[in-house]
Amino acid sequence: MKKCRKLFLVFFSLLLIILSAAGCEKKVNTESTQKDFDSFTNEVFKNEVTRDTLTLNFSLANPRNYGITNPPVTFGHYSLGEMKKSLLATENYLAALKDFSYSGLSDNQKLTYDILKNTWNLELKSGNFPLYSEVLGPTTGLQAQLPVLLAEYNFYTKEDIDTYVKLLPNTYDYFKEICEYEKQKSKAGLFMNDTVVDSILAQCESFISDKDNNYLIEVFNDRVSSYKGLSKKEIKAYKKANKDAVLNSVIPAYQLLIDTLKSLKGTGTNDGGLAGFPKGKEYYSYLLASNTGTSRSPEELITMLNDSISNNLKALNALVTKDSNIYQEAANVSYPLSKPKEILEYLRGAIKEDFPPCPNVDFTVKYVHKSLQDYLSPAMYLVPAIDNFKNNVIYINQNSDYDKQPIFNTLAHEGYPGHLYQSVYFRSTNPAPIRNLLNFSGYAEGWATYVEFYSYHMAGFSEAEASFLDHSMAANMALYCRLDLGINYEGWTLAQTASYLKQFGITDKSTARVLFSTMVEEPALYPEYGIGYLEFTNLRNKAEKYLGYDFNLKNFHKFLLDTGPAPFEIIEGHMKSWLKTQK
Structure with a gap:
């Protein structure tokens, strides 16, 4: 469900060269302004993409083509000092951005300008919460996703293998910085509660349990053995x-994290959501905006979610009134295919009617290693490099807990017309490099959720069955998001959470406990999916209302995909101009 994207926080660092000439003329020289703006954004891109080696490797197959040579081999840094530097850099980026004449930019550059301005202004707000961010988490935390990212490190050339081998020994020092940050959080009374600690500890201990046969040793041995052009001696x-790096740096890094978390266990002062911290409510508001890309206030989102739950339940009741057997029929639908590759090929063809054409690319379906199955999501898509998006990877988690989750809809979310399709489509439009580096989870996960629910209508079910499943999932997603806001923004206790669930017939105490813990462990995660989905639905409703019979779903989807990842406020602003062209 959750795709793997850029692992580390993007801390915008200071440009060595600020293009002071931009926008200085009284009369705008359009050609010069546009050229300078491209130079500026490309300089930002080069500066940011080289901040850590994983980001560079997953972003570019050929860094030299972008003017990048001899970048440092590093995981980057995670400390208060680095955060402060990044905020200063962000202020400088904004100052440089404002020097450009907006009217002198092309339409695509104006879109990039709007996105950067919004992103950097929002990033500055994080300075009010220096010890509130959290890089660790049971499912999407660094320690959980790092093994998969290292296993999928791209070996485009022999030099990439050399870089990878140089990178691994840095793991210990990077984890040491994280541990120091966690100690600072503990002193400030902002450390995680014991339940979250236990979840992370279990994940770390499972990963390093069989040291000599560690996942990263097995995978590397297979990959380097099959790499063409290496001699037996080199292999x-x-x-x-x-193996030396894994045994002497990676595993000790995880052990250091285990020891640190155990020593800090019990120092957490808040067993509930973020609202239980001094500035927790304000931080959650920032996190919500950052993760979802929405400009709506938490109160507005609560109203939106309540309406979504109500409307979807009404739609379900209407379907049941029309056909009293629909619940049973929908629960026992039979999907046309069961093998992942067959499903993806089927979906690739089935989306042609309502979605614009996309370059034909290859994809590989892999399975999560057994040591990681208990702690990763049902599936993940690894976003490909900007300049090498023809090869794509989707991971499927064979954990038995996910057996009841239909793989058909999961692959629609991760593959076609979800993450894979959207990522490849956007890269094929040749956007400014910086656009590919910015992370808008609300757009990415909102789109994938939107098309996941849409996929019920492509599975060969009756329209009534597809609609029932669609509305059921939408209601559930809105419910999860409502819990997230209730627990992390309004400060609901476990008892209040259980009381809220009872009105929907959910009376099992263990279910309430699991849902409560889930929202506490990784706040604002579900809203990436659910609120992102509702924002896309809202855009579609507005387009349909404005265009009436002129509305074309395929054209609407093309507009969204051409615009690409961005805050929803900006997408809606550009949609107003697009709508006028469709009349």
């Missing part, structure tokens, strides 16, 4: 270097 040397 042997690489295997030894990797």
Whole structure:
């Protein structure tokens, strides 16, 4: 469900060169302004994409083509000092951005300008919460996703293998910085509660339990053995270097994290959501805006979610009134296919009617290693490099807990017309490089959720069955998001959470406890999906209302995909101009 994207926080660092000439003329030289703006955004891109080696490797297959040579080999840094530097850099970025004449930019550049301005202004607000951010988490935390990202590190050239082997020994120092940050959180009374600690500890201990046969040793050995052009001597040397790094740096790094978390366990002062911290409510508001890309206040989102729950339940009741057997029929639908590759090929063809054409690319379906199955999401899509998006990877988690989740809809979310399709489509439009580096989870996960629910109508079910499943999932997603806001913004206790669930017939105490813990562990995660989905639905409703019979679903989807990842306020602003062209 959750795709793997850029692992580390993007801390905008200071440009060595600020283009002071931009926008200085009284009469706008359009050609010069546009050229300078491209130079500025490309300089920002090069500066940010080289902040850590994983980001660079997953973003670019050929860094030299972008003027990047001899970048540092590093995981980056995670400390208060780095955060302060990044905020200063953000202020400088904004100052440089404002020097450009907006009227002298092209339409695409104006869109990039609007997105950067919105992103950097929002980023500055994080300065009010220096010890509130959290890089660890049971499912989407760094320690959970790092093994998969390292296993999928791209070996485009022999130099990439050398870089990877140099990178691994840095794991310990990077984890040490994280541990120091967690200690600072503990001193400030902002450390996680014991339940979250236990979840992270279990994940870390599982990953390093079988040291000599660690996942990263197994995967690397297979990959380097099959790499063409290496001699037996080189393969042997690489295997030894990797194993030494895993045993002497990666595993000790995880052990350091385990020891640190155990020593800090019990220092958490808040067993509830973020609202239980001194500035928790304000921080959650910032986190919500950052994660979802919405400009709506928490109060507005609560109203939106309540309406969504109510409207979807009404739609379900109407379907049941029309056909009293629909619940049973929908619960026992039979999907046309069960094998992942067959499903993806089927979906690739089935979306042609309502979605614009996308470049034909390859994809590989892999399965999550057994040591990670208990702690990762049902499926993940790894976003491809900007300049090498023809090869794509989707991971499926075979954890038995996910057996009841239909793989058909999961692959619609991760593959076609979800993450894979959207990522490849956007890259094929050749946007400014910086656009590919910015992370808008609300757009990405909102789109994937929107098309996941849409996929029920592509599975060969009757329209009544598809609609019932669609509305059921939408109601559930809105309910989860409502719990997230209730617990993290309004400060609901476990008892209040259980009381809220009872009105929907959910009376099992263990269910209430699991849902409460889930929202506490990773706040504002579900809203990426649910609120993102509602924002897309809202845009569609507005387009349909304005255009009436002129509305074309395929054209609407093309507009959204051409616009690309962005805050929803900006997308809606550009949609107003687009709508006029459709009349």
